[in-house]
Amino acid sequence: MARESLRKRKTKALLRRAAVVAVILLVAVIPAIPIWMMYGWLVSQSFSGRVILGILPSKLTLDNWRFLWSPIKMGEKEYPNIWPITMNTLFLALGVAGLVVMVSSLSGYALSRMDFKGRTGMMQFIIALHAFPSVILLIALFVILNKLGLYGKGFMTLVGIVLIKAGLEIPMATWIIKGFFDAIPWDLEWAALVDGCSRWRVWRSVILPLVLPGIGAVSIFSFLSGWSEFLLVFTYVAQEEYYTLPVMIYHMIGEFIHIDWGMLAALGLFYAIPTIIFFSVSQKVLLRIYVGGVKG
Amino acid sequence: MARSIGRRLLPLLFLAPMLLMIALAWVSPLVLTVYLGFTDLSIKNFLAFVKDFFTDKVSITLDNFRRIFYAEDPYVGETLRVTVLYVVSVLSINAIYALALSIAIAYFTKNELLSMILRVTWLLPRITPGIIYALMWIWFIDPKYGLLNEMLRLMGVPDSWLPDSWLLRKPYSQMLMIMINGYVGASFGMIVYTAAIKSIPPDLVNAALVDGASEFQVARRIIIPLLKWPILFVTAWQTLSLLSSYEYILMVWGAGSGQGYGIARSAGVMVWSLYSYTKAFAEHLYGYASALSLILVAIGLALIILYFKIFGFRRLMEPSRVEV
Numbered sequence: 001m002a003r004e005s006l007r008k009r010k011t012k013a014l015l016r017r018a019a020v021v022a023v024i025l026l027v028a029v030i031p032a033i034p035i036w037m038m039y040g041w042l043v044s045q046s047f048s049g050r051v052i053l054g055i056l057p058s059k060l061t062l063d064n065w066r067f068l069w070s071p072i073k074m075g076e077k078e079y080p081n082i083w084p085i086t087m088n089t090l091f092l093a094l095g096v097a098g099l100v101v102m103v104s105s106l107s108g109y110a111l112s113r114m115d116f117k118g119r120t121g122m123m124q125f126i127i128a129l130h131a132f133p134s135v136i137l138l139i140a141l142f143v144i145l146n147k148l149g150l151y152g153k154g155f156m157t158l159v160g161i162v163l164i165k166a167g168l169e170i171p172m173a174t175w176i177i178k179g180f181f182d183a184i185p186w187d188l189e190w191a192a193l194v195d196g197c198s199r200w201r202v203w204r205s206v207i208l209p210l211v212l213p214g215i216g217a218v219s220i221f222s223f224l225s226g227w228s229e230f231l232l233v234f235t236y237v238a239q240e241e242y243y244t245l246p247v248m249i250y251h252m253i254g255e256f257i258h259i260d261w262g263m264l265a266a267l268g269l270f271y272a273i274p275t276i277i278f279f280s281v282s283q284k285v286l287l288r289i290y291v292g293g294v295k296g
Numbered sequence: 297m298a299r300s301i302g303r304r305l306l307p308l309l310f311l312a313p314m315l316l317m318i319a320l321a322w323v324s325p326l327v328l329t330v331y332l333g334f335t336d337l338s339i340k341n342f343l344a345f346v347k348d349f350f351t352d353k354v355s356i357t358l359d360n361f362r363r364i365f366y367a368e369d370p371y372v373g374e375t376l377r378v379t380v381l382y383v384v385s386v387l388s389i390n391a392i393y394a395l396a397l398s399i400a401i402a403y404f405t406k407n408e409l410l411s412m413i414l415r416v417t418w419l420l421p422r423i424t425p426g427i428i429y430a431l432m433w434i435w436f437i438d439p440k441y442g443l444l445n446e447m448l449r450l451m452g453v454p455d456s457w458l459p460d461s462w463l464l465r466k467p468y469s470q471m472l473m474i475m476i477n478g479y480v481g482a483s484f485g486m487i488v489y490t491a492a493i494k495s496i497p498p499d500l501v502n503a504a505l506v507d508g509a510s511e512f513q514v515a516r517r518i519i520i521p522l523l524k525w526p527i528l529f530v531t532a533w534q535t536l537s538l539l540s541s542y543e544y545i546l547m548v549w550g551a552g553s554g555q556g557y558g559i560a561r562s563a564g565v566m567v568w569s570l571y572s573y574t575k576a577f578a579e580h581l582y583g584y585a586s587a588l589s590l591i592l593v594a595i596g597l598a599l600i601i602l603y604f605k606i607f608g609f610r611r612l613m614e615p616s617r618v619e620v
Contacts, residue, residue, distance in 0.1 A: 020404050020511050027393075028400040032417045035479070037443055038432035039420065045435075103313040110310035122311075128600050129322055131533070133540035135569065136589050136596065139576045140325035140332060146346045167321025170314055199306055228425035231543055235577055246427040250547060253431060261435060268428045279423055 046266035064262035068270075072252075072263070079248060080241050082267075088158060089227060089244040093274075095162035096226030097219045100173045103166070105215060108177035109203055113189070129171040138235060145236060154242055161232045169225060173218045180214025181207065220278050227274055245271045329593060332586035333360060339580035360587030371561075371571070379568040382473060383538045389478035390534045391527055394485025399515050401486070402493040415490065422483035430547035433476050437462035463549065469563035476544050485530050492526040493519060525607075532603050540592055542570035568592065 049059035072079040110116075111123060141164055145151045150160035184207060192206045193199075208215075230246045237243060243251075249267055253259070334356050337345055341353040363369045397418065405411040421429060436442045445458045459465035462472050496519065504514050545567060549560040560566045566574070569592060576585035 016510050016512075023396075024400045024404050027396050028405070028414050028418075032414065033447070034436060034444070035417055035420055037447075038436055041435060041443075042428070042432055099317075103317055106310045107314035110307045114307040114310065116304070116307040124604070128604075129318065131536060131600050131603065132322075132596055133537050133592075134322075135543070136540050136592050137322070137325040137329060138573065139582055139586050139589060140328035141321070142576070143328060143332070143346065143582070144320075144325060146342075147349075163317075164321050167317040170317050171322075174314060203310075228427075230426055230547070246425060249427050249431065250550075253434060261441060264431060265435075268431050272425060272428055275423065275425055 042265050042268060045261055046269050048262060064266035065270075067263060067267060079252065080243070082270075084241060085243055085245055085248055088242055089246075089271075092158060092162060092165070092229060092233070092244055093223045093226035095159075096166045096169065096229075097223040099162065099166035100169050100222040101215055101219045103170055104173035104177050104218060105208065105211070106203075107170075107174045108214075109181055109207065111174065112178045112181035123175075126171045126175055130175060134168045135231065138231065141232075142236065151236065152238055154239055157237055158233075158242055161229075161236060162226075165226055165229055165232060166222070169222050173222060176221075177211065177214050177218050180211045180217075184210050217282065220282055224275055224278060326593070329586050329589055332583055333590035334358065334587075335583040336360075337583035337586075342580070342582065354583075360584045363584065364587060364591070371566075374564075375566055375568050375571045378470070378564060378566055379539075381470065382477070382565075382567050383535065385474045386477045386481050386538055387531065387534055389474070390481035390485045390538075391531045393478075394482045394530070395489055395520070395523065395527065397482060398486050398489035398493060399519060402490040403515060403519060404511060415486070418483055418486050420483075421479040422487070426543055427547055429480070430476075430544055433472075433548060437472060463559065464563055466564045469549075469565055472548075473545060473565045476548060477538075477541070480544070481534060481538075484534065488526050488530050489523060492523050496522055528606070532599070532606070536596055536599050539595060540569045542567055542573060545570055546573070 044057035046064050047060055047062070048057040049061040049063060067082045071081055111119065111126075142151070145157070145160050145164070148160060150156050188206055188210070189202055192202045197206070228246065229244070230250070233244045234247045234250065237247065245267075249264065249271065252264060252267070331349075335345075335354050336357055336359065337354055341351070344351045344353040364372055367373060401411055401414045401418070405414065424432075437444045439445055439460055439462070444462065448458060449455065459468040462468050500518055500522075501514055504518055509517070545560060545565050549563055549565055560570060560574075568588065572585045572588035572592070574585075575581045575588060
């Protein structure tokens, strides 16, 4: 009798475990198959000579990477050389990162440490901006870009885009870096102030070195968001030589008739390199930021 | 005296660069959108307008809103339907499917390695640059080179159900739109939920297990109730960003001929925000496009105020906190 109930209980536990495994398979593993296939394809296609069915590479070659040393041709159309385009992308990403870090490390400190009228109100305003989807403003920003005389001006248009993109990122960056300032004990500052440092000196030589991790996180994050920026460049830049990598890839996909999957995959991988590197180095901090302005 | 003035000025000095940038990138376009929505700005009077914002070549009018609300633009109704379909279905993937996914990954999967592999996999869609994500989908659904149809065939879906083009055949293109955005949304939800699940005190779960609860009971009676705030947060946040997000749709369906604006419409994936974008940058009807945007701005502001009311300031900032 007792034996039987034990066996019954065992089968029950086993069934339950099977149900759990089934849920894991059904919910998390099977729907993930397309993701694995897509990334697997991207990598193997970029080194394969033939268009392959499936994700197994065949006819290994570096031919798809020829854009690194020769001009790109797809069908009749010739695209600008990859390196100036990469430089444009890099300029955009570095410009955004630099500007965002400079501005937000100042404002984050003020919001974290200084007492002034309207401090709470300003923080709420920043959060509201952070929640507000900025793509809606694309049309008005286009008018502003024109007003500033930066539209259709080649390189200066990119400068305008850096300004706009940085401005859009700043509320969130300020909030993140404020979190890092909040985590530093007040005592350090007091000690420096008592010793006769000015507020500015304290910020520059005592506090700033301590929030370097925060500054690192914000600069990586804004670098990546500048690096993957698509809409602003796609909409505002008309001249091909000032495209960035994502916009060029977009236009190459558009050539449906002459689509060269191998080269597109290679180019895509080339473009993803910084994202892959930064993510594998600092994923923990970045993840928290990606969720949306959580303290660092 | 000088000291106290300095004290008052100092915060302003630290904040000035930020305020300047916010004025440039947020406040002035917001104000301008409101103004533009009431004008007939188009390619014809654009240059005059850029020179002088109050030129008499641009007239102030309510026509834009009449066209939207009295359905004088025959396309508004369909755009609205597509938008509702898009937001509601992607949102349910975001909030509900991602919840099941996170419980499966962070609680059911006891093997650390497997759990980590799954987490990284489900992260990929969100962190991949958009254009590469779009490129991979365009390949994946390609009827000739891609694998989607092949996979579905293997799973026993009859040939007659499979479309010759996922991009153009209507119910399929809309399913595709939901899938593309759904994977990214599931990614987002998973990040928030797994962090929250990890922060649940293990004692609670263990106590229930000792009392003989099954894994499913633990999930339903303990984990889900504790994730109340994260779930609300994800829903709120994603509603707002879905209403205005069209980047992936533009990248996938716009990648055709003639700037590709025609494809999104005939494929039935023209959402409200993309429609506004098209009106502005393909048809150059800036005034009308701004009026369309303005409706989204109004909805957005209303939602933000609502969220401040529901969540309060603190909770809005700490999405993954669990209240035990």
